[in-house]
Amino acid sequence: MIEKFKTNAEVIENGDKYLYGNHVRMPLSIERGEGAYVFDKDGNKYLDFIGGIAVNGLGHCHPAIVKCLEERAHTILHCSNYFYNEPAVQTAKLIVENSCFDKVLVSTDSLEYGAIAKAWGAEVVYRDQRLATSSATTFMVLEDLLRNKVCPSKLLTLLQPTSPLRTSSQIADAMRLITLNFAQYDFVASVSLAEHASHLVHPLAADGSLAFFDIDYSNYRRQDSAEYSPNGAIFIAKPDKYLAQGHFFGEKSLAYIMDKESSVDVDDDIDFALAELCMTRRLIGR
Numbered sequence: 001m002i003e004k005f006k007t008n009a010e011v012i013e014n015g016d017k018y019l020y021g022n023h024v025r026m027p028l029s030i031e032r033g034e035g036a037y038v039f040d041k042d043g044n045k046y047l048d049f050i051g052g053i054a055v056n057g058l059g060h061c062h063p064a065i066v067k068c069l070e071e072r073a074h075t076i077l078h079c080s081n082y083f084y085n086e087p088a089v090q091t092a093k094l095i096v097e098n099s100c101f102d103k104v105l106v107s108t109d110s111l112e113y114g115a116i117a118k119a120w121g122a123e124v125v126y127r128d129q130r131l132a133t134s135s136a137t138t139f140m141v142l143e144d145l146l147r148n149k150v151c152p153s154k155l156l157t158l159l160q161p162t163s164p165l166r167t168s169s170q171i172a173d174a175m176r177l178i179t180l181n182f183a184q185y186d187f188v189a190s191v192s193l194a195e196h197a198s199h200l201v202h203p204l205a206a207d208g209s210l211a212f213f214d215i216d217y218s219n220y221r222r223q224d225s226a227e228y229s230p231n232g233a234i235f236i237a238k239p240d241k242y243l244a245q246g247h248f249f250g251e252k253s254l255a256y257i258m259d260k261e262s263s264v265d266v267d268d269d270i271d272f273a274l275a276e277l278c279m280t281r282r283l284i285g286r
Helices: 008-018 063-073 086-097 111-119 138-149 168-180 239-245 269-283
Strands: 030-034 037-040 045-047 105-108 123-126 156-158 187-193 228-237 253-257
Touching: 105 111, 105 138, 111 123, 138 156, 138 239, 168 187, 168 228, 168 253, 228 239, 228 253
Parallel strands: 105 123, 187 253
Antiparallel strands: 030 037, 037 045, 156 228, 187 228
16 A cells, blocks of 8 residues: 655655655655645745756646646557657657748847847847947848848847747747738738727827817726837738838738737836746746
8 A cells, every 4th residue: 555645744754755756855845736836735825937957848737738648648658759650740740830020130249138138049230339229229230231231031039028928829920911912012010909099199289288188988898999109029921012112011911910918018127027927827828
């Protein structure tokens, strides 16, 4: 009969006695996991920054993963690389078809950020002094890249770092949108449902009054006003068309619509806190 231990201390005491000492173990007996957290035998909760050794950081007990493992347990759990198996082929196909860039460039004036980008396999283009100021516009930076350093033959994609909740599948979807409509359109820009309808936004009068807000708001329903605004997450362009026009919008531009959470744009501390909250919710699968 297998003995059941009741506390951390019991597990650790017996572990030190019977387990081979090839690892220096932390004094915790992990009982279960949920999302990004693990719980010890005594019921204490810990944020898991380890996950495992040589594994993917997928969290613990996500329903989709549990379902997948249950299904595979009824067929085959492990298949040697000496054979083909359908899930491996399906996964490889998804990875290749969603890898839509020939080259990734990071534009920065920071040696620290440049080193991080290089460590992840990107090419780094360091900005000169003229472009390393708060007054430098996106067009100035892209124009410098396209005219002087690199000019992709087909498409340019701009991914700004202030959109941390944008996903790889959304980028791939936006790329497919422009590819399927390449003959008719020159640009794709991501948008999301506007926070406020345009007729609700006005300047204040010189005396600080609401003189310009002369609409009857008593019957206003946001659901009746489906307006969209750029969210800054994804921009795609034909390089020559972008250089000629200087922006990503207009009648030759298609909208790629994104949800509110993925559209969070970090401009200040409140935005950062919101992005952090949304990211945590994603990690724990809620």
